[in-house]
Amino acid sequence: MWWTFSHYHAAITCLCYFLFVDGLRRALILGRGTCWPRSLRPRHLILSLSLLIPTMALVVDLLEPPSAKAPKSPPVVSPSSMLTRSELLRFLEQQDRPAIAFVSYDSSVLLHYEWVYNSADLESQRVVLAHDRGPDENPLLIADFAGRDSWRVHVTNLGASLRRYNEAGPRNSRFH
Secondary structure: OHHHOHHHHHHHHHHHHHHHHHHHHHHHHHOOOOOOOHHHOHHHHHHHHHHHHHHHHHHHHHHOOHHHHOOOOOOOOOOOOOEOHHHHHHHHHOOOOOEEEEEEEOOOOOOOOOOOOOOOOOOOOOEEEEEOOOOOOHHHHHHHOOOOEEEEEEEEOOEEEEEEOOOOOOOOOOOO
């Protein structure tokens, strides 16, 4: 689910720390002139609570199962049908000619797992990945990168299938 990704917690964590520190600041201001027991003096309370929050965050992180910490990489069923991104790039780099690969995604794939990112210098890159934009726009990109083999990549939750661009393939991409 979307709320399990840690970057969604970052803004809320900052807000909680701000409210916590502001509340302690107000307690310190209101507590001036009051006779506090030694163990409950505002400075001691602030120090102990400010150390308690990061400690609790560390404990929660350590208690979280390892499977929830790292995104699952799709298993490779066979080299011809299901590939990880690194295996796909390695296969295409080993071909005789440079390649351009048009990537489409199955509707069940999370948008957080992006396959299309390239270096800044596309011309010198051996493999260029591009989003599959359909039969109207893909030929324009093929013409811009003349001399490259064209491939079609379809990404599912299990990995990616690879076929030559001319071969028929699934067209149920979320970009169409």
